[in-house]
Amino acid sequence: MTYQNPPTTPRKSATFDDYTLSEIRRAAATGIYDIRGAGAKRKLPHFDDLLFLGASISRYPLEGYRERCDTSVVLGTRHAKKPIELKIPITIAGMSFGSLSGPAKEALGRGATIAGTSTTTGDGGMTEEERGHSKTLVYQYLPSRYGMNPRDLRRADAIEIVVGQGAKPGGGGMLLGQKISDRVAHMRNLPQGIDQRSACRHPDWTGPDDLEIKILEIREITDWEKPIYVKVGGARPYYDTALAVKSGADVVVLDGMQGGTAATQEVFIEHVGQPTLACIRPAVQALQDLGMHRKVQLIVSGGIRNGADVAKALALGADAVSIGTAALVALGDNDPRWEAEYNALGTTAGAYDDWHEGKDPAGITTQDPELMKRVDPIAAGRRLANYLKVMTLETQTIARACGKNDVHNLEPEDLCALTVEAAAMAQVPLAGTSWIPGKGGF
Amino acid sequence: MPTVDLAKTSLRELNHALHQLKNGSNETAWEVINPKGSHAVAAGVAVPVAVDVRGSVGYYCGGMNDGGEITVHGSAGPGVGENMMSGTIVVKGDASQYAGATGQGGLLVIEGNASSRCGISMKGIDIVVHGSIGHMSAFMAQSGTLVVLGDAGDALGDSIYEAKLFVRGKVKSLGADCVKKKMHPKHIERLQKLLDAAGVKDVKPEEFTRYGSARTLYNFNIDNADAY
Numbered sequence: 001m002t003y004q005n006p007p008t009t010p011r012k013s014a015t016f017d018d019y020t021l022s023e024i025r026r027a028a029a030t031g032i033y034d035i036r037g038a039g040a041k042r043k044l045p046h047f048d049d050l051l052f053l054g055a056s057i058s059r060y061p062l063e064g065y066r067e068r069c070d071t072s073v074v075l076g077t078r079h080a081k082k083p084i085e086l087k088i089p090i091t092i093a094g095m096s097f098g099s100l101s102g103p104a105k106e107a108l109g110r111g112a113t114i115a116g117t118s119t120t121t122g123d124g125g126m127t128e129e130e131r132g133h134s135k136t137l138v139y140q141y142l143p144s145r146y147g148m149n150p151r152d153l154r155r156a157d158a159i160e161i162v163v164g165q166g167a168k169p170g171g172g173g174m175l176l177g178q179k180i181s182d183r184v185a186h187m188r189n190l191p192q193g194i195d196q197r198s199a200c201r202h203p204d205w206t207g208p209d210d211l212e213i214k215i216l217e218i219r220e221i222t223d224w225e226k227p228i229y230v231k232v233g234g235a236r237p238y239y240d241t242a243l244a245v246k247s248g249a250d251v252v253v254l255d256g257m258q259g260g261t262a263a264t265q266e267v268f269i270e271h272v273g274q275p276t277l278a279c280i281r282p283a284v285q286a287l288q289d290l291g292m293h294r295k296v297q298l299i300v301s302g303g304i305r306n307g308a309d310v311a312k313a314l315a316l317g318a319d320a321v322s323i324g325t326a327a328l329v330a331l332g333d334n335d336p337r338w339e340a341e342y343n344a345l346g347t348t349a350g351a352y353d354d355w356h357e358g359k360d361p362a363g364i365t366t367q368d369p370e371l372m373k374r375v376d377p378i379a380a381g382r383r384l385a386n387y388l389k390v391m392t393l394e395t396q397t398i399a400r401a402c403g404k405n406d407v408h409n410l411e412p413e414d415l416c417a418l419t420v421e422a423a424a425m426a427q428v429p430l431a432g433t434s435w436i437p438g439k440g441g442f
Numbered sequence: 443m444p445t446v447d448l449a450k451t452s453l454r455e456l457n458h459a460l461h462q463l464k465n466g467s468n469e470t471a472w473e474v475i476n477p478k479g480s481h482a483v484a485a486g487v488a489v490p491v492a493v494d495v496r497g498s499v500g501y502y503c504g505g506m507n508d509g510g511e512i513t514v515h516g517s518a519g520p521g522v523g524e525n526m527m528s529g530t531i532v533v534k535g536d537a538s539q540y541a542g543a544t545g546q547g548g549l550l551v552i553e554g555n556a557s558s559r560c561g562i563s564m565k566g567i568d569i570v571v572h573g574s575i576g577h578m579s580a581f582m583a584q585s586g587t588l589v590v591l592g593d594a595g596d597a598l599g600d601s602i603y604e605a606k607l608f609v610r611g612k613v614k615s616l617g618a619d620c621v622k623k624k625m626h627p628k629h630i631e632r633l634q635k636l637l638d639a640a641g642v643k644d645v646k647p648e649e650f651t652r653y654g655s656a657r658t659l660y661n662f663n664i665d666n667a668d669a670y
Contacts, residue, residue, distance in 0.1 A: 031665075144563070145563060148525055148544065149506070149525070149527055150486055150488065150506040150525075150527065177660075177661055189546070189585055190603055193661075194661060195660065195661050203562040204524050204539075204543040204544070205521070210501070213481050213501045213502065214502070217481065217501065217505050217521075217524075220454065220457045220505075221457075221482075221485050221486030221505060224454065
């Protein structure tokens, strides 16, 4: 028997991993950057890196199901004659008709309404499906102004001026030709079948001084009735929040990089913006420095999945959160029941993100009349309502355990962090210590 | 004729009063005095009422106008007639940036010059400028008509969709995908109507050159990347 040298195990590069290699080959073959939907997929410091401390001898808990724990939130108390009151501190984020099918938009409206919260239009205007089925509807005012008109502005319950979003702070939108049906084309006043690029900047204002005048104009048009939100991507949360407040916003919506998009470049999603966890404390600090915390409400979005995430966002100082991707999953997005069809598209349930191609087997991110029939708006709306109610119960469970009779009474002192990074970002102590990086104390 | 003095009455009261008007109201002619550069004057008018503004206005005068006949007897700041739906706005003086931005209908007439980004992202509005317009005008213009009796600045009609541009004077440069096009009888006819509506006399449609989209950027192609 001859002796053979033992072979080394084939070793793949951590730098040039399988995904990276596949992307190089794809770019070389197609000559176009990768476009996809959803938010950042890389591992980021997140709410999972925080824990609640719970009650103990120094503070006592509230009885679950017996002692009241309020969840309602009022938005727009600063200037609006008609602020909106939501039963739960979880709202549905802006998603456009065009990127989503009509039945999906209807389901979002139905689910949000059952749960007592708001839903939001998107780039492409307001549809009857969502206005009719949403008790409280936030109307987005976007750079493209597709479908923007004063009649819809007046029948909205609040107006959200979109400056940016977490998936692509500084980027515009993209709706590829295959999703431009007759109806979508008509609403956007563009030829059918062409790629629609939504502008990244508003056409008629630049900078905070102009934004203040733009907000004035919208308030004048709507007779100062509607709350006006300003939505920013998680880029410079301290200054963006401060400038939004200075410009007159009633509500600031802050979207971290895990927040989804209908479509943009992969390189943009993964490499521009900050994680949601890193954005909250600077934004809250800006509000506190201006004496506006709880007067101008803060809505945080980007990667909110369950009641623990909601509770942690509120504890860090948010007034409410917003969900997009999670709401789509509740409707049926990426459901394993369509696995064979996901496989035929070269992907798998849970990874499908080519929302811009309009071939969604779940019938949500499509304008294909046959595929969209797969969304039963009543059943899907019910699932969304169930999910929202579960998240709310989970949030209350944590709040009661921390001894709070209102979920908004959660505070940073109820939290500790599992990692140094999360401790630094959330500005809460590392577990087992009293050390907050950058703040001293040990 | 109700006269509102903005030196004594707040902007909010003026706009609210205009919004309270119903179709068929007898108060069909309003006068606004002492605007002194106020922003959002007569914004959100939703009925066919005539509003004569005696003086110059700031940003967004007649914003989202839907049926009003607004005349500014002075100059207008940025975004005059932004997102107009229907009706008419006439500016007797000059207009600043973004005049008629994203407008979806109606007629905007600027009897002086308009600054940069005139008709940006226009979506069906008709704009007639008696003088000249600045750079980046009709950027991403989707539909509607922009008529310029004078000259146009740099990058006219960059990334234009289906809007129609007519310029009588010189164009400093055309933006990406914007090209000179042939005038057909239907364009002459359309132009004549707009010139008449805008009170332009002694100018013939044949004196204009038409510009529009080459439609080469409608669907993404990597070999066009240097055009973006």
